[in-house]
Amino acid sequence: MHSKETDVDKQDQEILALLKDYPMPQVAAGYFDQALVRATHEGSRQQRNRWLMTGFGSAVAAGLALWMIGGFFLTTPELPEANPSIPGITMTLEEPRTINLVFASAVPLNAATLTVQLPPGIEMSGFPGQHEVTWETSLTAGKNLLPLKLIATSPQGGEVFATLKHDGRERTFRLRVDIS
Amino acid sequence: MTAKLSRSMATPNDIAFEKLVRPHFDRLYRLAWRLCGQRAEAEDLFQELLIKAYGKLDDLVRIDEPGSWLCRVMYNLFIDERRRFARCRVHTVEEGELAGDGLAGLPGTQNPVQDHERREKLLKLDAALGQLSDEHRTVVLLHDTEGYKLSEIQELTGTPVGTIKSRLHRARARLREILINDGTFS
Numbered sequence: 236m237h238s239k240e241t242d243v244d245k246q247d248q249e250i251l252a253l254l255k256d257y258p259m260p261q262v263a264a265g266y267f268d269q270a271l272v273r274a275t276h277e278g279s280r281q282q283r284n285r286w287l288m289t290g291f292g293s294a295v296a297a298g299l300a301l302w303m304i305g306g307f308f309l310t311t312p313e314l315p316e317a318n319p320s321i322p323g324i325t326m327t328l329e330e331p332r333t334i335n336l337v338f339a340s341a342v343p344l345n346a347a348t349l350t351v352q353l354p355p356g357i358e359m360s361g362f363p364g365q366h367e368v369t370w371e372t373s374l375t376a377g378k379n380l381l382p383l384k385l386i387a388t389s390p391q392g393g394e395v396f397a398t399l400k401h402d403g404r405e406r407t408f409r410l411r412v413d414i415s
Numbered sequence: 416m417t418a419k420l421s422r423s424m425a426t427p428n429d430i431a432f433e434k435l436v437r438p439h440f441d442r443l444y445r446l447a448w449r450l451c452g453q454r455a456e457a458e459d460l461f462q463e464l465l466i467k468a469y470g471k472l473d474d475l476v477r478i479d480e481p482g483s484w485l486c487r488v489m490y491n492l493f494i495d496e497r498r499r500f501a502r503c504r505v506h507t508v509e510e511g512e513l514a515g516d517g518l519a520g521l522p523g524t525q526n527p528v529q530d531h532e533r534r535e536k537l538l539k540l541d542a543a544l545g546q547l548s549d550e551h552r553t554v555v556l557l558h559d560t561e562g563y564k565l566s567e568i569q570e571l572t573g574t575p576v577g578t579i580k581s582r583l584h585r586a587r588a589r590l591r592e593i594l595i596n597d598g599t600f601s
Contacts, residue, residue, distance in 0.1 A: 246591050246600045253540045254559040256533070259448045267440050270462050275429040278469025331473075351427065361431030361476055372425045381426055 323411030326387045331360060336381040336397055336408060344374040347401040351383065354393025357412055360384035390414045428472055435475055436468060439482040446486055449556040450493045452545070460496070464489045483570065490571050497549055536599060543593040551586035554579055559587075 326332050350369040353359060361384075362368050385395070395410040443464065447457040468475060468485060478484045544552050557563040557571070558579075565576050572579075594600050 243591070246594070247587060249600070250540070250587060250590055250594065251559055253536055254555065257537065257540060257544075257556070257560045259445060260454065262441075262444055266458065267437070267444075270458070270465055271433055271437070273462060274465030274469050275425070275432060277466045278432075359427050361428050361472060363476070368427050368430075370425060370427065370430050382428075383426070384428065 322409075323413060325413045325415050326357075326385065326392075327415055328387050328390055331384050331386045334383045334385055334395075334410065336383065338374055338379045338381060338399060340374045340376060340379065343376050344401050347372055347374055347399055349381070350396075350398045350400070352396040352398070353385075354391070354395065354412070356387060356389030356391050356414075357393060357395065358386050358388055360386060385412070387412070387414045428469075431476065432469055432472055435472075435481050436465065436485065439485055442482060443485055443489060445561065446489055446557075447493075449561060450490070450553060452552070460489060460493055463492055463496075467492065486571055539594060539597055539599045540590070543590050543597070546593055547586055547589060551582055551589065554582045555586040555590070558583055 324332065324334065348369060349372050350367065351359065353366050353368075355366065358364070359368055381397075383395075383397075392412050392414045395412055397408040397410070399406050399408075444457070444461055447461045447464075448454075451457040451460055464485065467488060475481055475484070544556070547555070553572075554568060557568050558565070563571070565579050568574070568579050569576050574582075591600070
Protein backbone atom coordinates (compact mmCIF):
# COMPACT_ATOMS: atom_id res chain seq x y z
CA MET A 236 0.00 0.00 0.00
CA HIS A 237 1.21 3.42 -0.83
CA SER A 238 -0.83 6.23 0.66
CA LYS A 239 -0.85 9.87 -0.42
CA GLU A 240 -0.03 10.91 3.17
CA THR A 241 3.13 8.81 3.07
CA ASP A 242 4.25 10.54 -0.11
CA VAL A 243 3.61 13.95 1.42
CA ASP A 244 5.51 13.05 4.59
CA LYS A 245 8.41 11.76 2.52
CA GLN A 246 8.46 14.91 0.40
CA ASP A 247 8.31 17.09 3.51
CA GLN A 248 11.22 15.21 5.01
CA GLU A 249 13.19 15.67 1.83
CA ILE A 250 12.38 19.39 1.69
CA LEU A 251 13.51 19.75 5.30
CA ALA A 252 16.74 17.91 4.50
CA LEU A 253 17.33 20.17 1.49
CA LEU A 254 16.61 23.28 3.55
CA LYS A 255 19.12 22.15 6.16
CA ASP A 256 21.69 21.78 3.39
CA TYR A 257 20.75 25.04 1.69
CA PRO A 258 24.10 26.75 1.50
CA MET A 259 25.28 30.28 1.71
CA PRO A 260 28.48 31.65 0.26
CA GLN A 261 31.59 32.38 2.24
CA VAL A 262 32.05 36.00 3.09
CA ALA A 263 34.69 37.63 0.90
CA ALA A 264 38.11 37.95 2.50
CA GLY A 265 38.49 41.29 4.21
CA TYR A 266 34.82 42.20 3.83
CA PHE A 267 34.13 42.47 7.57
CA ASP A 268 37.16 44.73 8.10
CA GLN A 269 36.15 46.98 5.21
CA ALA A 270 32.56 47.17 6.44
CA LEU A 271 33.77 48.11 9.90
CA VAL A 272 36.00 50.89 8.60
CA ARG A 273 33.23 52.26 6.40
CA ALA A 274 30.78 52.15 9.31
CA THR A 275 33.04 54.01 11.73
CA HIS A 276 33.93 56.65 9.14
CA GLU A 277 30.37 57.14 7.95
CA GLY A 278 28.97 56.88 11.48
CA SER A 279 31.42 59.52 12.74
CA ARG A 280 30.62 61.78 9.83
CA GLN A 281 26.91 61.52 10.52
CA GLN A 282 27.46 62.15 14.22
CA ARG A 283 29.61 65.18 13.45
CA ASN A 284 26.99 66.53 11.09
CA ARG A 285 24.28 66.04 13.68
CA TRP A 286 26.45 67.73 16.27
CA LEU A 287 27.15 70.65 13.98
CA MET A 288 23.49 71.00 13.08
CA THR A 289 22.15 70.75 16.59
CA GLY A 290 24.58 70.67 19.50
CA PHE A 291 27.09 73.12 18.14
CA GLY A 292 24.47 75.49 16.81
CA SER A 293 22.60 75.65 20.06
CA ALA A 294 25.81 75.87 22.08
CA VAL A 295 26.99 78.84 20.07
CA ALA A 296 23.62 80.46 20.43
CA ALA A 297 23.84 80.02 24.17
CA GLY A 298 27.42 81.22 24.35
CA LEU A 299 28.60 77.79 25.48
CA ALA A 300 30.71 76.67 22.56
CA LEU A 301 33.14 73.97 23.61
CA TRP A 302 35.03 73.33 20.41
CA MET A 303 38.62 72.80 21.40
CA ILE A 304 41.56 72.19 19.15
CA GLY A 305 45.07 71.17 20.02
CA GLY A 306 47.84 70.58 17.53
CA PHE A 307 50.92 68.40 17.39
CA PHE A 308 53.39 69.09 14.66
CA LEU A 309 55.31 65.90 14.88
CA THR A 310 57.69 66.62 12.06
CA THR A 311 59.03 69.83 13.58
CA PRO A 312 62.57 69.06 14.74
CA GLU A 313 62.44 71.43 17.66
CA LEU A 314 59.15 70.91 19.30
CA PRO A 315 57.46 73.89 20.86
CA GLU A 316 57.07 73.98 24.60
CA ALA A 317 53.67 73.12 25.85
CA ASN A 318 51.43 76.10 26.16
CA PRO A 319 51.77 77.22 29.80
CA SER A 320 48.11 78.15 29.87
CA ILE A 321 46.26 74.86 29.83
CA PRO A 322 43.05 74.95 27.81
CA GLY A 323 40.01 74.09 29.78
CA ILE A 324 36.35 73.32 29.52
CA THR A 325 33.49 73.22 31.95
CA MET A 326 31.27 70.17 31.89
CA THR A 327 27.97 69.43 33.53
CA LEU A 328 27.74 66.34 35.69
CA GLU A 329 26.47 63.28 33.77
CA GLU A 330 26.12 65.27 30.56
CA PRO A 331 28.27 63.90 27.70
CA ARG A 332 30.51 66.37 25.87
CA THR A 333 32.40 65.75 22.67
CA ILE A 334 35.88 67.24 22.68
CA ASN A 335 37.60 67.41 19.33
CA LEU A 336 41.36 67.16 19.28
CA VAL A 337 43.23 67.89 16.09
CA PHE A 338 46.57 66.26 15.43
CA ALA A 339 48.47 67.82 12.57
CA SER A 340 51.22 65.92 10.86
CA ALA A 341 53.23 66.75 7.75
CA VAL A 342 53.59 63.08 6.80
CA PRO A 343 51.46 59.97 7.26
CA LEU A 344 52.19 58.18 10.53
CA ASN A 345 51.44 54.51 10.78
CA ALA A 346 51.26 52.58 14.03
CA ALA A 347 51.21 55.59 16.29
CA THR A 348 50.04 55.01 19.85
CA LEU A 349 47.56 57.27 21.51
CA THR A 350 46.93 57.17 25.23
CA VAL A 351 44.21 59.11 26.97
CA GLN A 352 44.46 59.41 30.75
CA LEU A 353 41.43 60.58 32.65
CA PRO A 354 41.14 61.91 36.19
CA PRO A 355 38.80 60.17 38.64
CA GLY A 356 35.25 61.14 37.88
CA ILE A 357 35.73 61.65 34.14
CA GLU A 358 35.00 58.78 31.79
CA MET A 359 35.18 58.22 28.09
CA SER A 360 32.03 57.03 26.37
CA GLY A 361 32.28 53.31 25.69
CA PHE A 362 34.93 52.76 28.38
CA PRO A 363 33.09 52.97 31.69
CA GLY A 364 35.36 52.84 34.74
CA GLN A 365 38.61 53.06 32.75
CA HIS A 366 41.03 55.84 33.60
CA GLU A 367 43.53 55.07 30.89
CA VAL A 368 42.76 53.97 27.34
CA THR A 369 45.51 53.19 24.81
CA TRP A 370 45.08 52.22 21.21
CA GLU A 371 47.06 52.11 18.01
CA THR A 372 46.10 54.44 15.23
CA SER A 373 47.37 55.96 12.01
CA LEU A 374 47.50 59.58 10.98
CA THR A 375 47.24 60.92 7.47
CA ALA A 376 49.26 63.87 6.31
CA GLY A 377 47.41 66.98 7.33
CA LYS A 378 44.91 67.39 10.09
CA ASN A 379 43.41 64.39 11.82
CA LEU A 380 40.34 64.82 13.96
CA LEU A 381 39.89 62.82 17.14
CA PRO A 382 36.51 63.28 18.77
CA LEU A 383 36.50 62.21 22.43
CA LYS A 384 33.16 61.91 24.12
CA LEU A 385 33.62 62.55 27.83
CA ILE A 386 31.18 62.13 30.69
CA ALA A 387 31.68 63.57 34.19
CA THR A 388 30.49 61.08 36.78
CA SER A 389 31.61 63.05 39.86
CA PRO A 390 32.04 66.77 40.53
CA GLN A 391 35.77 67.04 41.28
CA GLY A 392 37.09 67.61 37.72
CA GLY A 393 40.79 67.39 36.88
CA GLU A 394 43.11 67.16 33.89
CA VAL A 395 42.83 64.96 30.81
CA PHE A 396 46.10 63.93 29.15
CA ALA A 397 46.25 62.74 25.54
CA THR A 398 49.69 61.40 24.60
CA LEU A 399 50.64 60.55 21.04
CA LYS A 400 53.73 58.37 20.56
CA HIS A 401 55.43 57.49 17.31
CA ASP A 402 58.88 56.19 16.53
CA GLY A 403 60.26 57.01 19.99
CA ARG A 404 58.83 60.51 20.08
CA GLU A 405 55.83 61.70 21.99
CA ARG A 406 53.69 64.74 22.62
CA THR A 407 51.19 65.24 25.38
CA PHE A 408 48.14 67.39 25.24
CA ARG A 409 46.53 68.58 28.49
CA LEU A 410 42.99 69.67 29.01
CA ARG A 411 41.61 71.03 32.27
CA VAL A 412 38.07 69.92 33.01
CA ASP A 413 35.94 71.74 35.56
CA ILE A 414 32.54 70.47 36.58
CA SER A 415 29.71 72.85 37.14
CA MET B 416 39.32 76.55 12.11
CA THR B 417 38.14 76.40 8.54
CA ALA B 418 40.52 73.88 7.07
CA LYS B 419 38.91 70.66 5.95
CA LEU B 420 39.79 67.95 8.42
CA SER B 421 40.95 64.62 7.20
CA ARG B 422 40.06 61.75 9.46
CA SER B 423 41.79 58.45 9.60
CA MET B 424 42.34 57.86 13.28
CA ALA B 425 40.66 55.01 15.06
CA THR B 426 38.92 56.67 17.98
CA PRO B 427 38.10 55.11 21.35
CA ASN B 428 34.53 54.86 20.10
CA ASP B 429 35.75 52.91 17.08
CA ILE B 430 37.61 50.48 19.33
CA ALA B 431 34.63 50.07 21.67
CA PHE B 432 32.31 49.60 18.72
CA GLU B 433 34.43 46.92 17.13
CA LYS B 434 34.72 45.07 20.43
CA LEU B 435 30.94 45.03 20.76
CA VAL B 436 29.93 44.11 17.23
CA ARG B 437 32.69 41.93 15.77
CA PRO B 438 31.77 38.80 17.78
CA HIS B 439 28.37 38.87 16.05
CA PHE B 440 29.56 39.38 12.48
CA ASP B 441 29.08 35.78 11.32
CA ARG B 442 25.58 35.55 12.75
CA LEU B 443 24.61 38.94 11.31
CA TYR B 444 26.03 38.16 7.89
CA ARG B 445 24.12 34.88 7.79
CA LEU B 446 20.93 36.66 8.77
CA ALA B 447 21.49 39.34 6.10
CA TRP B 448 22.05 36.64 3.52
CA ARG B 449 18.96 34.66 4.54
CA LEU B 450 16.82 37.77 4.48
CA CYS B 451 18.09 39.10 1.15
CA GLY B 452 19.22 36.01 -0.74
CA GLN B 453 21.69 38.02 -2.81
CA ARG B 454 25.21 39.02 -1.96
CA ALA B 455 25.04 42.67 -2.98
CA GLU B 456 21.80 43.28 -1.15
CA ALA B 457 22.96 41.32 1.91
CA GLU B 458 26.19 43.29 2.09
CA ASP B 459 24.33 46.58 1.75
CA LEU B 460 22.06 45.56 4.61
CA PHE B 461 25.02 44.46 6.75
CA GLN B 462 26.75 47.78 6.06
CA GLU B 463 23.66 49.82 6.78
CA LEU B 464 23.25 48.02 10.09
CA LEU B 465 26.82 48.78 11.17
CA ILE B 466 26.44 52.47 10.34
CA LYS B 467 23.19 52.68 12.26
CA ALA B 468 24.62 50.74 15.20
CA TYR B 469 27.66 53.03 15.37
CA GLY B 470 25.31 55.96 15.83
CA LYS B 471 23.69 54.08 18.71
CA LEU B 472 26.94 53.18 20.46
CA ASP B 473 25.85 54.74 23.73
CA ASP B 474 22.80 52.47 23.75
CA LEU B 475 24.74 49.46 22.52
CA VAL B 476 27.20 49.46 25.44
CA ARG B 477 24.32 49.17 27.90
CA ILE B 478 22.53 46.31 26.15
CA ASP B 479 22.92 42.87 27.74
CA GLU B 480 22.60 40.93 24.47
CA PRO B 481 23.92 43.15 21.69
CA GLY B 482 23.75 40.26 19.21
CA SER B 483 19.97 39.91 19.52
CA TRP B 484 19.56 43.67 19.43
CA LEU B 485 21.64 43.92 16.26
CA CYS B 486 19.59 41.16 14.62
CA ARG B 487 16.35 43.00 15.40
CA VAL B 488 17.72 46.27 14.01
CA MET B 489 18.85 44.42 10.89
CA TYR B 490 15.44 42.85 10.43
CA ASN B 491 13.72 46.23 10.80
CA LEU B 492 16.11 47.78 8.29
CA PHE B 493 15.33 44.94 5.91
CA ILE B 494 11.57 45.47 6.29
CA ASP B 495 11.92 49.23 5.80
CA GLU B 496 13.99 48.67 2.69
CA ARG B 497 11.48 46.16 1.32
CA ARG B 498 8.67 48.65 1.81
CA ARG B 499 10.61 51.31 -0.05
CA PHE B 500 11.48 48.76 -2.72
CA ALA B 501 7.87 47.65 -3.07
CA ARG B 502 6.82 51.24 -3.66
CA CYS B 503 9.33 51.52 -6.51
CA ARG B 504 7.85 48.51 -8.33
CA VAL B 505 10.90 48.26 -10.54
CA HIS B 506 12.86 45.16 -9.65
CA THR B 507 16.26 44.06 -10.79
CA VAL B 508 17.03 40.39 -10.62
CA GLU B 509 20.50 38.98 -10.28
CA GLU B 510 19.86 35.72 -12.01
CA GLY B 511 21.54 32.72 -10.55
CA GLU B 512 23.24 34.64 -7.78
CA LEU B 513 22.90 31.88 -5.26
CA ALA B 514 23.33 29.10 -7.75
CA GLY B 515 26.66 30.44 -8.90
CA ASP B 516 27.77 31.58 -5.52
CA GLY B 517 26.23 29.62 -2.70
CA LEU B 518 26.38 26.20 -4.28
CA ALA B 519 29.85 26.45 -5.71
CA GLY B 520 31.56 25.46 -2.50
CA LEU B 521 29.11 22.77 -1.55
CA PRO B 522 31.05 19.81 -0.16
CA GLY B 523 30.58 16.68 -2.17
CA THR B 524 30.11 13.06 -1.18
CA GLN B 525 32.70 11.76 -3.65
CA ASN B 526 29.81 10.26 -5.58
CA PRO B 527 29.46 12.40 -8.70
CA VAL B 528 25.97 11.14 -9.50
CA GLN B 529 24.62 11.81 -6.00
CA ASP B 530 26.40 15.17 -5.87
CA HIS B 531 24.89 16.17 -9.18
CA GLU B 532 21.39 15.15 -8.08
CA ARG B 533 21.78 16.95 -4.80
CA ARG B 534 23.02 20.07 -6.51
CA GLU B 535 20.15 19.96 -8.99
CA LYS B 536 17.62 19.66 -6.16
CA LEU B 537 19.20 22.53 -4.29
CA LEU B 538 19.02 24.66 -7.42
CA LYS B 539 15.35 23.79 -7.72
CA LEU B 540 14.85 24.59 -4.05
CA ASP B 541 16.62 27.91 -4.58
CA ALA B 542 14.25 28.74 -7.43
CA ALA B 543 11.24 27.64 -5.36
CA LEU B 544 12.30 29.80 -2.41
CA GLY B 545 12.47 32.72 -4.81
CA GLN B 546 8.76 32.26 -5.51
CA LEU B 547 7.75 32.56 -1.86
CA SER B 548 6.68 35.82 -0.27
CA ASP B 549 9.28 37.56 1.92
CA GLU B 550 7.41 36.52 5.07
CA HIS B 551 7.26 32.85 4.08
CA ARG B 552 10.81 32.65 2.74
CA THR B 553 12.22 34.36 5.82
CA VAL B 554 10.43 32.16 8.32
CA VAL B 555 11.28 28.91 6.54
CA LEU B 556 14.95 29.83 6.13
CA LEU B 557 15.33 31.05 9.71
CA HIS B 558 13.56 28.03 11.19
CA ASP B 559 14.44 25.14 8.92
CA THR B 560 17.82 26.25 7.61
CA GLU B 561 19.31 28.37 10.38
CA GLY B 562 17.66 26.51 13.25
CA TYR B 563 16.06 29.53 14.94
CA LYS B 564 13.43 28.58 17.52
CA LEU B 565 9.91 29.93 17.06
CA SER B 566 10.41 32.17 20.10
CA GLU B 567 13.61 33.56 18.58
CA ILE B 568 11.80 34.37 15.34
CA GLN B 569 9.07 36.01 17.39
CA GLU B 570 11.66 38.16 19.17
CA LEU B 571 13.36 39.03 15.91
CA THR B 572 10.31 39.86 13.84
CA GLY B 573 7.76 40.86 16.47
CA THR B 574 5.33 38.38 14.90
CA PRO B 575 3.20 36.18 17.22
CA VAL B 576 4.24 32.53 17.42
CA GLY B 577 0.86 31.40 16.07
CA THR B 578 1.35 33.47 12.95
CA ILE B 579 4.91 32.18 12.53
CA LYS B 580 3.68 28.57 12.78
CA SER B 581 1.02 29.26 10.21
CA ARG B 582 3.51 30.89 7.83
CA LEU B 583 5.92 28.01 8.30
CA HIS B 584 3.23 25.47 7.47
CA ARG B 585 2.11 27.39 4.40
CA ALA B 586 5.66 28.02 3.24
CA ARG B 587 6.53 24.31 3.36
CA ALA B 588 3.29 23.41 1.61
CA ARG B 589 3.99 25.97 -1.11
CA LEU B 590 7.55 24.67 -1.55
CA ARG B 591 6.24 21.14 -1.92
CA GLU B 592 3.70 22.30 -4.48
CA ILE B 593 6.33 24.14 -6.52
CA LEU B 594 8.77 21.23 -6.38
CA ILE B 595 6.07 18.78 -7.49
CA ASN B 596 5.06 21.05 -10.36
CA ASP B 597 8.62 21.43 -11.62
CA GLY B 598 9.16 17.67 -11.52
CA THR B 599 11.59 17.53 -8.61
CA PHE B 600 9.11 15.31 -6.76
CA SER B 601 6.84 12.97 -8.59
